[in-house]
Structures are given as C-alpha cells and as structure tokens.
Amino acid sequence: MWSRAAGRDGLDGMTIRLEHAVLSRLPKPPHKIDTRSLLERLRGAGIRTNMRALQRLLVKLEADRLVSCDASTKPYQWSWGEEQHVEFPPMSAETALSVLMAQEHLRHLLPPPTLDDLKPRARRAEQVLASSKAFRSWRSKVTVVPRGLAVVPPAIEPEVVRTVYRALFEARQLTADYKLRGKCDYRRFDINPLGLVVREGVVSLISTRSGTTRFQQLHLHRMRAPSLTTAKVIVPTGFDLQRYVAQGKAAYVLAEEPIALELLVSSLVADTLSEVKLAQDQALEPAEDGRYRVRATVRDTIDLRGWLKSYGPHVEVVGPGRIREEIRAELAQAAARYVDR
Amino acid sequence: MWSRAAGRDGLDGMTIRLEHAVLSRLPKPPHKIDTRSLLERLRGAGIRTNMRALQRLLVKLEADRLVSCDASTKPYQWSWGEEQHVEFPPMSAETALSVLMAQEHLRHLLPPPTLDDLKPRARRAEQVLASSKAFRSWRSKVTVVPRGLAVVPPAIEPEVVRTVYRALFEARQLTADYKLRGKCDYRRFDINPLGLVVREGVVSLISTRSGTTRFQQLHLHRMRAPSLTTAKVIVPTGFDLQRYVAQGKAAYVLAEEPIALELLVSSLVADTLSEVKLAQDQALEPAEDGRYRVRATVRDTIDLRGWLKSYGPHVEVVGPGRIREEIRAELAQAAARYVDR
DNA sequence: CGCAGTGCGTCAAAAACTGACGCACCCGAA
DNA sequence: TTCGGGTGCGTCAGTTTTTGACGCACTGCG
Numbered sequence: 001m002w003s004r005a006a007g008r009d010g011l012d013g014m015t016i017r018l019e020h021a022v023l024s025r026l027p028k029p030p031h032k033i034d035t036r037s038l039l040e041r042l043r044g045a046g047i048r049t050n051m052r053a054l055q056r057l058l059v060k061l062e063a064d065r066l067v068s069c070d071a072s073t074k075p076y077q078w079s080w081g082e083e084q085h086v087e088f089p090p091m092s093a094e095t096a097l098s099v100l101m102a103q104e105h106l107r108h109l110l111p112p113p114t115l116d117d118l119k120p121r122a123r124r125a126e127q128v129l130a131s132s133k134a135f136r137s138w139r140s141k142v143t144v145v146p147r148g149l150a151v152v153p154p155a156i157e158p159e160v161v162r163t164v165y166r167a168l169f170e171a172r173q174l175t176a177d178y179k180l181r182g183k184c185d186y187r188r189f190d191i192n193p194l195g196l197v198v199r200e201g202v203v204s205l206i207s208t209r210s211g212t213t214r215f216q217q218l219h220l221h222r223m224r225a226p227s228l229t230t231a232k233v234i235v236p237t238g239f240d241l242q243r244y245v246a247q248g249k250a251a252y253v254l255a256e257e258p259i260a261l262e263l264l265v266s267s268l269v270a271d272t273l274s275e276v277k278l279a280q281d282q283a284l285e286p287a288e289d290g291r292y293r294v295r296a297t298v299r300d301t302i303d304l305r306g307w308l309k310s311y312g313p314h315v316e317v318v319g320p321g322r323i324r325e326e327i328r329a330e331l332a333q334a335a336a337r338y339v340d341r
Numbered sequence: 342m343w344s345r346a347a348g349r350d351g352l353d354g355m356t357i358r359l360e361h362a363v364l365s366r367l368p369k370p371p372h373k374i375d376t377r378s379l380l381e382r383l384r385g386a387g388i389r390t391n392m393r394a395l396q397r398l399l400v401k402l403e404a405d406r407l408v409s410c411d412a413s414t415k416p417y418q419w420s421w422g423e424e425q426h427v428e429f430p431p432m433s434a435e436t437a438l439s440v441l442m443a444q445e446h447l448r449h450l451l452p453p454p455t456l457d458d459l460k461p462r463a464r465r466a467e468q469v470l471a472s473s474k475a476f477r478s479w480r481s482k483v484t485v486v487p488r489g490l491a492v493v494p495p496a497i498e499p500e501v502v503r504t505v506y507r508a509l510f511e512a513r514q515l516t517a518d519y520k521l522r523g524k525c526d527y528r529r530f531d532i533n534p535l536g537l538v539v540r541e542g543v544v545s546l547i548s549t550r551s552g553t554t555r556f557q558q559l560h561l562h563r564m565r566a567p568s569l570t571t572a573k574v575i576v577p578t579g580f581d582l583q584r585y586v587a588q589g590k591a592a593y594v595l596a597e598e599p600i601a602l603e604l605l606v607s608s609l610v611a612d613t614l615s616e617v618k619l620a621q622d623q624a625l626e627p628a629e630d631g632r633y634r635v636r637a638t639v640r641d642t643i644d645l646r647g648w649l650k651s652y653g654p655h656v657e658v659v660g661p662g663r664i665r666e667e668i669r670a671e672l673a674q675a676a677a678r679y680v681d682r
Numbered sequence: 683c684g685c686a687g688t689g690c691g692t693c694a695a696a697a698a699c700t701g702a703c704g705c706a707c708c709c710g711a712a
Numbered sequence: 713t714t715c716g717g718g719t720g721c722g723t724c725a726g727t728t729t730t731t732g733a734c735g736c737a738c739t740g741c742g
Contacts, residue, residue, distance in 0.1 A: 016407075098447065240481070328679035415719055
C-alpha cells in the first residue's frame, strides 16, 4: 500500500501563489501601481521573483482581462481589469441574501458611494438566488414596520443626501439653506456635522453650529442647496452619537435629568409593559383598584408625553407631579374641544 | 517604433483559465464533487481537458490549501479548502462597511445561518477598515432610533429564533407553546408560518392556524418549546406580506375599509403633517379658528387612535363621527381620572 | 546629450506540463 | 470467490512553458 502524495508529479504550484499574490495587490481602476512598486510589495511579502517575470506575468493577466495597463507613461501603471470580480468559492446563497437585504434595508445608513458599490454585487446576488427558491423567497417573508402610525416619509433632495453624507464621511463642515420649523423661508446655516439619525424615514443631522457647541438637529428634508466647505469637523470632546441617542437627546428631551415616573395603568397596558419595558429598572405591581402601579426611571421627552396620552384612560400619571399636572391640563383642554357641537 | 504586445513571449494564460474554472466549480465543504463530474462540468463549459490533467491540477491546488480532498472513498471527493476565501480585487472599504452595517442592522431580518455566514466576512471587513479611518468611523456616525418612546425590547429564546426562522425559511409548519395576551399559561399551537414582522425590536410571526385561514400574529417573545413538523406551509391564495403590512394589518386593524379621516389640528401639528404625511392623498388647509383642517384616507388602527390621542388638545377629530365619539368618550374618562386627589 | 529606468525581443537552459502507458487498489456484479 | 471496470497515481519521453541573462529601443530628466 502506497500513501497519497508520496511521489511528486512535477507540479509546482508556485505560479498560482504568485498570480494570486499579484492579483490581490492590484488596486481598483481609479488607483494604479507601477511595476517596480508591485515588485517591491511582493518581495516585502516574502515572494521571490524578479522584474522580468513580473512583467511577463502582468502581460499574461492582461490577455485574460484580469488586469489592465496604462502604457501611456513609461513606468507602466497597472490596475484591476474589466473582469468585474473574481471570487472563490463563488458567492453563496447566504451571502447573496445578505447583499440584497442590505441594499434594501440600509438605504439611509450607508454613504451613497457605498450603496453604489453594492449594486454590481446585488446583480450577481440576484443571479445566485435565481436557483434557490428558499433564499429567493425569504425577502418576501420578513419586513419591518414602524411602531407608531404608518406615515409617508418626506422626500429629500438627492443633492442634499449626497452632500450631507459626503460631509459626514469626510468629516468636513458644510453650509446649507434650512427651513426652520414653522417658517416658510430658508436661512443659511454653517453646519458642523456630527452624526445622522434615522427615525422612521426621517433623516436628521445631529450637528453644532460652526464655531459653537450648541447642538442642533437638522432634518434633511428641510435642507436645500448644501455645499461643502474646507473646514474640518470639530468633534466636541466626549461626543458620542450612540450615547447622545441613548440619552434620548435625539428625541426632544425636555429635561436633562431622568425622571422617576409613576403610573397607574389598566391591566391591558400592564400586560404590554410586562413584555416591552419602559426601562431596565421598571417595577410593576397590582394597585388597590384593579389597576397596576408602574415605576420606572425614564427620560422626559416629547415622545414620553405622547405615549402617556395615547393610552387615554388606561394610563394615569401619578408622578412626578409636574407631569401629572401637565397631562391633567392637556386632557381637560382636549376634552373641552369635544364638549359642544 | 514597435507596438505593445506585438511579439509573443511564450505565455499562454490557458492555465489560469483552467484553474479559475476549476475553483469556481468547487462547492463549499459540506458539499463535494468527484473528479469525473467535475471533468464533465468543465467539458460542458467548453473547456477541453482530461482526467489526468485534472487530477494533477487538483493535487496541486490541494498543496496550496485551496481545495481539500476526501480520499476515504475511491472516486475522490473534492471541495473548497481551508483557505477561507479568495477574492480579487480584494474587499474594498465600501464592501467592508456594508458587511459590518449589515451584521449590525439586519439581525432580525436574516435567517440565523445567513447571519453565521456573515461572521467570517465581518472579520475580514474589520481588517480592511482598520486602514481607513473615514470608513471605520462611519459606523459611529449613523444610527437608527425608534419613532416613539424608547423601550426595552423583550428577550426571545434562542431556540425559538432558530426554529421559527428555520420553519419560515424551509416553508414548514411548526408547533409551539404560546402565551396568549394577558394569560399566564402556555397553550400548544399548530402554526402555519407566513411571514415575520419586526417592529421596534418586537418580532412577530404572521401565520394562520394550521388547517384554517384565520390569520394570527404571534410574538416570538411569548413563544416556547417550538418544534418543526413535517407539514409544508400552505400559503393562502393571494397572500402577500408586503400588502398585508401595507394594509396596516400588522398593526391591529379595527376596520377592514380605509376611513376618511378629518381633523382640526393646531399649527404645530400642521407643520409636522406638511412634512410627514398621514397618507398620499392628505389635504391640509387653514380653518376658521386659526387651526388647520386635515383630510386623509387612512386605515383605522389602534395606532391611529393612539396617535390622535397623543397630541391632546392639538388634534381634534371631526370625522368619522364614530371615531370622534370614541375619542370624546375616552378623553372625558381620562380627564375624570385626574379630577380629585 | 548622456544616463538611469523601463519594457520587451531573443535565445538557450531549466522546469513544468502533457499524453500515454501500466500498476495498485476498491467495489460491485457475476 | 473471481472478474472487470473505474480511479488514482508513478513513470517516462516528448513538448511546451518558464526562467535568466542578455541587449536594444525608448522615455524622462538633469
């Protein structure tokens, strides 16, 4: 009995190594690399070869359309060829699915150039999925719906999208016309962009006014005629978008400090709250009158007020007294609207 | 002056073609292919080669760790090797960014095996982004926040996630224990799964009871001990998840038919509605008393009621009368809660 | 104008590949 | 059990490709 791979068959394999090494070091078309640098980078990676061999290999790869050559200047400049993409093993159905889902669901979360980069891969993904019914149909089996009322998100000018995303990406300041809430006219703003918040289709730019540290939240659909400036973004010390949002600051905070909320809720609402909690520290206990007492430490935001009111008689605010009083007043006022007629 | 590529240097390039052809036809490890089938598939693709040459090439590629061989049975079985992935041109920063964003934001939207498939690519993506500050920092510049109140999404058992997603993916029915709203005990359900809806962290399964056509919406966090059955999913004729959701059915519809909503709103709310519309056909006009009259055709859902109430005195329902009456009654009731004390 | 840097033709030597065997081994059918 | 076909692989001579080492043509630069 002889063992596998005992004898040699004269095959080397070094050539594949070299080809792959070269291919993986070639930049995409906008960029290019001259033969000498390429050789040095290969040497740096421990691949022993020489100028002539490399030249020959590159010509060979060019014939295969894998690389293309700019021969207009003498140290020839090489870059990736027209063959869009070579990938082994071929794109799996799993990957194809993620690509397509990404394209569908990350629209507002990626810079436009990155979305463009997704397109050719999405086309290949479609082809891959064509042969797998289960994967193909998955896309029609999941969806995201907004929590609240279904609304029609406002349109944003493509120009605004491009410029704002670019400013944010390149960390550059910008100026733009902005329509303040309730006003009809636009005003020019100097914007120091810090982060983007997507909220049910409404895209807002968290920023400071250039030169100040006052935060402002600009909705992209109210913006017009943006233009980049040369100034770099100045990030306030300690600023962190996740934290900013986690503190509820993207949601019209009414008070800096969290509040100790106390409610009396019907069993219906209690059921919901037992699953979807208001806060990590939420406490829920039966009250005397068949209702339930809820305590939780939350941020005082406009949304909180809206949420409290939306349940009508099913939610009664016990404390803080300030909020109880406000809700009481609003309910009285609202009820008054319906008195006559 | 001689022209480029005039003389031949003896290089062929056919070998690269063959290598790539072989590599691109190799399946990933769980699957495998024997030498003969591979040869036939190559022949089918118009590549003339022979058994011996293919065997030699495969051995060579194996030495390069590009393919691996199962030599336990005689027609050797070949599959992709340990070299995780070969890709030219190398992963771009754009691609890396989409991969990482996908992993972060598509958690509930992809079947678990697809998420697993993302992991190795995400690792490479991290490496790629390590050298590009702009791309790396993008992730900390965008975020998604829920529209309404920030809440803590309920936890879902991993077992439930796995099984439900698998059932949906493979289009198979399942059974599971489910805790009905407000009840404490679990009941066994036969589930014919149709689609998944993600709603601010709450994942719900749109389904029918097996053998019936009555829709039910099951929240994954209320589910326990799921198990697949052998029955295939039966899709009701005409069912389409997107349409189902677009009709607001995932949001507790109260009436089948859309309603003609008419409101009187304060200028504050009118401002908002001029940007974020209730419906495509929304009409907005000034009313006599300084308020604005809004007309729109919308679905009558629980969320609509909540939305209407959340604005307190800023929104008055004019019609339909039925809803006006309900809101009036609720407001009166709610206001009464705050009367004494 | 001269010189260094590049690309490429050339050519002989070296290496790799091919095709055509034959043998060893496995496996299923007779 | 035997037998024959299917596979994998060693071998070897003939062929093809690659390599290494020139030299020349051309470019850009001082």
